[in-house]
Amino acid sequence: MDGTIDREERHRLIDMITAAWKTKVIGEAVGLGLIEALAAGRHDSAAIAQSLGADEDGVMRLLRALAVLGLVTHEGSDRFSLTPLGDCLRKDAPDSLYGMSGHWNERMWNSFANLGVSVMSGEPSVPSGPDHFVQQQADPARADVFNRAMAEGSLRVGRALARAYDFSDVKTVRDVGGGYGALLVGLLEAHPHLRGEIFDLATLGDAALKWQDGQPVRDRIAYLGGSFFDAVPPGADLLLLKFILHDWNDARCRTILSNCRDAIGDGRILIIERIVPDRVGPGDEDVIRGDLIMLSVGGKERTEAEYRALLSATGLDMTGITQIDDRYAAIEARRVG
Structure with a gap:
């Protein structure tokens, strides 16, 4: 091989190399309030800059970048308007990605910035661990960005799970480490016989229920405070663990799964990953x-064999895998015997 590639492939590689600029443009525009200002009816860069207390030239240049990405329309001179795609970045948009933009602009950005450190050391290279989660949830602003990012994805996953998995013999389903409990919304919408419980840190309870106030299933959702590293309370027919195990190393996962096993009795666990x-x-x-x-936070995505090994080590059987969509699967587990 002589190392040459055609023009189209070369440009595709350049797009991969430079893709980070898009993350920052979107994240900073959302974080600074440009999207909300446009949604509120301010269309010229000078008025937006004044309302935000920002530099007029800097705002103009950031808006032009958003126009290149197709998130705003440059109407001419210094006037801009949101496109339907850009409208999804509003905090209260029906299919909002507001939280995800902030999550990638800060926590994920820092994770990738330190990727090489973790590759070399095999250790986390950004703040992580149980204490870090407690600290993050204690900071209302940081917690809201993180939990909204998780909720935005969980809404879609929950609705797909409701179609893919049989909940007919379940009465109470508990979202373990569920944040705002968005995963439960689609399940309860599709299955009126279900009641839902969110189990997460006690400090998150008020914010989670406030978020749920906007959902049509709010009257069928309760909040339980606690840590899955200490214990999981009994009482649910089905425990959900969505994007929980991938956050942790094998030893931490065994603790979480052992506590879930002790809580579930004759019920079952669904691991969504x-x-x-x-x-x-x-x-x-x-x-x-x-x-x-x-890798940067000390967790990992796992193969089917690795999940089987984790479950076996904690007295659980893998009793099935349901493909939810083209990305996510629900691994069903029950107590051995």
């Missing part, structure tokens, strides 16, 4: 990107 295929290729970007994020 991306499963790493035994052989990866270009179509596996989502799970491999996630795995590198988890």
Whole structure:
């Protein structure tokens, strides 16, 4: 091989190399309030800059970048308006990605900035661990960005799970480490016989229920405070663990699963994660990107065999895998015997 590639492939590689600028443009525009200002009816860069207390030239240049990305329309001179795609970045948009933009602009940005450190050391390279989660949830602003980012994805996953999995013999479903409990919304919408419980840190309770106030299933959702590293209370027919185990190393996962096993009795556990295929290729970007994020915080995405091993080590059987969509799977587990 002589190292040459055609023009189109070269530009595709350049797009990969420089993609970080898009994360920052979107994240900073949302964080500074540009999207909300446009949604409120301010369309010229000078008025937006004045309302935000920002530099007029800097705001103009950031708005032009958003126009290049198709998130705003440059109407001419210094006037701009939101496109339907850009409207999804509003905090209260029906299919909002507001939280995700902030999450990637800060926590995920820092994770990838330190990726090489974790590759060399095999250790977390950004703040992580149980104490870090407690500290993060104690900061209302940081907690809201993180929990909204998780909720935005969980709403879609929950609705897909409601279609893919049989809940007919379940009465109470508990979202363990559930944040705002967005995963429960789709399940309860689709299955009126279900009641839902969110189990997460006590400090998150008020914010979670405030977020749930806007949901049509609010009257069927309760909040339980606690840490899954200490214990999981009994009483639910089904425990959900969505994007929980991938945050932690094997030892931490065994603690979480053991506590869930002790709580579930004759019920079952659904572990909702991306499963790493035994052989990866270009179509596996989502799970491999996630795995590198988890590397920096001390967790990992796992193969089916690795999940089987974790469950076996904690007295649980893998009793089935339900594919929820093209990315996520629900791994069902029950107590051995």
